[in-house]
Amino acid sequence: MSEDRVRPSGRSRGYLTRRTFLRAVAGAVGALLAGGVGVMWYGLVFEPDWIEVTRVKVRVASLPRAFVGLRLAHITDLHFGWFVGAAEARAAVEAVLALRPDLVAITGDLVSRLTEVEARIINDELSRLTAPLGVYVILGNHDHWSNAEGVAELIAGAGLTLLRNASAVIEQDGQALYVAGVDDVWERKADLSLALDGVPRDGRAILLAHEPDFADEAAKDRRVAVQLSGHSHGGQVRLPGRGAIRLPRLGRKYAYGLFTVGTMALYVNRGIGVAFPPIRLNCRPEVTLLELAPA
Structure with a gap:
């Protein structure tokens, strides 16, 4: 059919x-x-x-007059290793030097691993950092996971000042400002009282602390005027309307940018390097130039 x-x-x-x-x-x-x-x-x-230079004015209560207008360059989370090498280090250093800051702070995680390659980068590139009031460095969790003592030795060899639960005094025109640094919070090495031991009761300190969520603890001590941190990388990938898709422990409350915690200012830098996965999206690597101003 x-x-x-x-x-x-x-x-x-x-x-x-x-x-x-x-x-x-x-x-x-x-x-x-x-x-x-x-x-x-x-x-x-x-x-x-694609490094972004962020300029931020930070207002500080009881800021000594001699330090009004102080310009501080802040970098963090360089993560020399698998994904970040000499070229990226050189670009970050040159970006800092071009700003001609009074002081430089590096808030940890210099390395993701420590071999002769990373040691050479620290020796050749970070040793170029200079500022009239000094270059101050702390360790982060990845520095501890790689080789904290080895990184510390390289920092000293590069002519930089490492602060491990310690402080340094900066003097201008007979007035003092302090730079303090705690060892890594994640690794339970931080000792705030020891870091501030050399700061008088009426002193004002800039605290370097790798993990930003430590701010809740630091703000309890009124000597801490400003905390500078990294660790979070800003999330590395930020989606419109949502923000960071993933943040690390101790970096979830204060992801990046300027915050006020009690009477203390907190600035969280997005970092230079990357952790796995090695991608950044809507979250460029950052060099921050902070200018201190009276509150």
């Missing part, structure tokens, strides 16, 4: 054939894939090397 097949002689303009539909879907998928590849390329190759 034969079967008559009837084909329509024409279709309305709104009619969509299966072939047309599949072509449209294939085109959309192709566009999405191409867009995804573009985003991945941008996040893996372009943005991680």
Whole structure:
């Protein structure tokens, strides 16, 4: 028995054939894939090397007059290792030096591993950092996980001042400002009372603490005027309307930027390097220039 097949002689303009539909879907998928590849390329190759210089005015109560207008360059989380090498280190150092700061602070995680390669980067590149009032460094959790004593030795060899639960005094025109640093909070090495031991009761201190959420503890001591931190990388990947998709422990409350915690100012820098996965999206690496002003 034969079967008559009837084909329509024409279709309305709104009619969509299966072939047309599949072509449209294939085109959309192709566009999405191409867009995804573009985003991945941008996040893996372009943005991680695109340093942003952020200028911030920080108001400090009872700031000694001699330090009004002090310009402090802050970098953090260099993460020399698998994904960050000499070229990235050189770019960060040159960005800092171009600002001509009075003081430089590095708030930990200099390395993700420590081999002869990373040692050479610290010797060759970080040793170039200089400022009239000094360059001060603390250790982060990755420095401890790699080789804390080895990193500490390299910091000293580069001519930088390492603060491990210690402080240094800066004097200008007969007035004093203190720079204090705690050892790593994650590794339970931080001792705030020891770090501030040399700061008088009426003194004002800038505290370097790798993990930003330590601010809740630091703010209890009124000698701490400003805390500078890193650790969070700002999340590395930030989505519009949502923010960071992932933040590390001790870096979730204060992800990045300027905060007021009690009477203390807190600035959290997004960092220079990356942790795994080695991608940045809407979260450029950062060099911060902070200017101190009276509250």
